Amino acid sequence: MSSMNEMVSRPEKEGRKITLVEALREALQEEMRRDERVILLGEDIGVSGGFGGAFTVTLGLAEEFGHHRVIDTPITEAGIAGVATGAALGGLRPVADVQYGDFLFLAMDQLANHAAKLRYMSGGKLRVPLVMRAPVGATTRGAQHAQSLEAFFMHVPGLKVACPSNPYDAKGLLKTAIRLDDPVIFFEHKLLYGSKGSRKEAGGIEVFGTVPQEEYLIPFGEAKVVRSGQAVTLVANLLMVHRAMQAAKNLAAAGIEAEVIDVRTLVPFDWSTLFESVSKTGKLVIVEEDNLTGGWGAEVAARTADRCIGYLQAPIRRVAAPDTPVPFAPIMENFYVPSVERIVTAVTDLM
Amino acid sequence: MNLTPEKKLAMYRSMVLCRMFEEQVNSLFLQGKLPGTIHQAQGQEASAVGVCQALEEHDMITSTHRPHEHAVARGIPVKYLMAELFAKKTGCCGGKGGSMHIGDAALGMLPAIAIVGGGIPLAAGYALSFQYLKKPNIVACFFGDGASNIGSFHEAINMAAIWDLPVVFVCENNKYGASTAIDQVMKVKRVSDRAAAYGIPGQTIDGNEVEIVYRAMREAAARAREGKGPTLLELETYRLVGHSRSDPGHYRSKEEVAEWKKRDPIARFEATYLTEGLLTDDLIRTIRLSVEQELNEAVAFAEASPAPLPEECLTDVFNE
Incomplete structure (x- = not known):
């Protein structure tokens, strides 16, 4: 893709100190402004008076882009992943999310059997520009809201896997993920979010990152x-x-x-x-x-x-x-x- | 809605093409020319053809592990289907799909989804893209009676219902999920009864009568196009062959099979229209000959086509 060649990984300078949540939100906002085909799908992500998803990442986006682009779903992880994959096949660029990565197991058929394989099964004719965001990491919630799942998805040919450690990388990688024509599983660590107020994560570490004002992208595959x-x-x-x-x-x-x-x-x-x-x-x-x-x-x-x-x-x-x-x-x-x-x-x- | 003679004959020819395609594939399989396994649909032509004839050019269908007749009825040139079954590079999926994944989105059919029920959320999602992009199109989502018991059926139809997505859920109820009779694994009498749970219309019709299927599908499609949301159509039909190539079908009584043979959709169409004069023995012969020629050309194309290179298995995993 030609736009990939234009990507520049800028040095972290003269930026603002923001949290990972704010960085992710900016990435979504910029890509939604840039491309009408970008839509969000998830549970509790756009409800008026709600909290912008489990970790506030989508807070305020429904107000800017409308509920037809920030789509609140039922509690239906297989449905979310499958509908997002189908919408991607139909020409949209969905960013779906689950509240906790552990719930990806409910969506495993859609992600591993369909999203990952449709391009291959079609002999290269189809594209699946899907992003599936998923919070991971142990945060005193017990066994089902805590797992680290990267290896499961790394093992499925056809899926790309991102796992940023800081706001700068998170923003640049998420923007790239949205523009890629391949399905991306995008992992975010709950202790890195820097969520504030009532959604603040106990034990979270203060990860403010310097993020430049100007737009930037970070290519996949560069450690x-x-x-x-x-x-x-x-x-x-x-x-x-x-x-x-x-x-x-x-x-x-x-x-x-x-x-x-x-x-x-x-x-x-x-x-x-x-x-x-x-x-x-x-x-x-x-x-x-x-x-x-x-x-x-x-x-x-x-x-x-x-x-x-x-x-x-x-x-x-x-x-x-x-x-x-x-x-x-x-x-x-x-x-x-x-x-x-x-x-x-x-x-x-x-x- | 009166159907023109041309439309009726187009549906008839399409049904004959579906049936003879399956018979040809069966024969080729027995000759050892096709690798893998095949799931065939002889007897279910009226549902595939009735649904697909009711669609517009840029509509989309999703299919199942039993997709041959859907692909033929949708109008994908049979030579590309045949070449795919022969595992050739010229196949509709370049030899990477096979029998259970035939399809071509550019021609209105996503590659068939061979996980039971797995295609239902994809159909709803594709319909979401039509709705969002304000296209006048719909999705016809084929699945079997067995799929109506799996979670993705519930999740996808619920989402399609709450968002009024332009999709028609087409359940081909052929009475068996592999060897298991549907009435042993479903407490309600009809799959269409389940529509009530989603607040959408549900209808059970004779899936072996092509014009009944066509009319019901036109109505459901019109409703979907008008933004009124999905319909669950249940087409009662029967596969006259086994679940897959290795299945002799001992779980079905001879009487039951004989009873359904009397309801063969092609034979019924011929009986009706020989009496009414639309068809003559000569016309039937002419149509069958033209179908036979089309299939022979498809087989010749497939046999003459190059195989993919072994190392081509490494491409098409990612776009970039």
Whole structure:
């Protein structure tokens, strides 16, 4: 697509400090102003007097664009995903959302069997410009409002997967996702939203990001080296980027300089940035909030072992959640979600 | 609504093309020329043709794992369908779809959806795009009796109903979901009874009488085009063959099959119009010969077409 070639990833400068929620809202607003075909579909997203979706991302958009473009649906996740996919086939550019990523399992047939495969099954004749937004992450809501689901969708050929860690990336990636002619599963971490007021997330971290006034897009498939270092490569996404950065700071105090890579998109995956880093550091620690077995880190470990074996000076380590459902009690949840201390320990074990 | 003789003959020829296409495919399959499996629809021609003849050029249909007659009735050239069944590059899906995914959106049929009920939300969504873009078109969504028990049926029809989407839900009730009789898995008497749950009209009609199907579909389509929302049409029909190629159909009594053979939609049409004079034995022969020629050309086209390259399996996953 020619517009992709015009994309410029601008440096973060002279911008405003805004939250992830505000960044996502701006992305939706700008794309809806730019293209009449962009519509939103979801539960509680446009209700007058409502709260703009589970995490306020769509607050105010129905007032600007009308209820025919900010469409409140019944509680009907398979229906939302299927209707959005059908509308995409018919020439619209729907951005659908579920209130919690866990509910994507209800929509799995539509996403994995239809949205992902219709282009292929048609011999390349069809396009499915669909975005499905989904909040993920453990936030003391117990086992069914907490899962990290990136690996499920990374495994389905035909789906692209985004997982931004900050407002700047979230805005640029969401705008790109809307313009792509492929279905995108767009993961957002609940502790990064920065939601305010009654929708404020307990335990949320203050992630204000600098976002420029001017329009910008971020291409899929470009990871970001968010910290340079020579001793070890830490690769992470979503909330874990922040934990990895904190771990890197702690390690630096002990004289260990870690390189931190924010993957930004899992499909497509920026293998060259990762392999270049590992070739330099010789050590890799993968940090993800997903359950260990079959998480996206397993794929990263396997590919890195295959491609960088000659450079590796230590085993590849994975810091992930244990293979259990997400627990409720905060004391257990803190144990479950990879912590800064676990990342530091994983790194020092390799030294 | 009086149908012109030309329209009636067009429906007849289309039904014959559907039937003979299926018979030809069956024969080719038994000769080992077609890979995979096939789900055939002999006996259900009146519903496919009656619905599709009631549509306009830019309307859309969605189909199921039993899609051959829908595709033929929609008017997709049979050579592209045949080539797809032969797994050739010239097939309507370039050899990436196969029997269960034939279709061509540019010609008014989305690739068939082989997950039971899976196409119903897609049909509603496509209808949403028609409504949003203010197009005068509708979607005809085919599915079987078995699909009316799955969640996506409920979710999609509910959404179509609350938003008055321009879609007609066409349930071809052929009495069996694979080998399971519908009355064993559905407490209400009719699939159309379920329309009441969504506040939309539901109607059960003889799906083996092409003109009845056509008229009901025209009415439901007009309603959808006028912005009055969806209709649930239940067409009572019967497949005269097994569920798939491996099914001898022992779960159905000989008497039942014989009874439905008497209601064969093509034979009924011929009996009616031989008496009324629209058809003559000569005309029937002429039509069958022209259909046979069309099918022979389709098979020749498919057999002469190149296979896709093995590594072409790697393309068309993403647009970019």
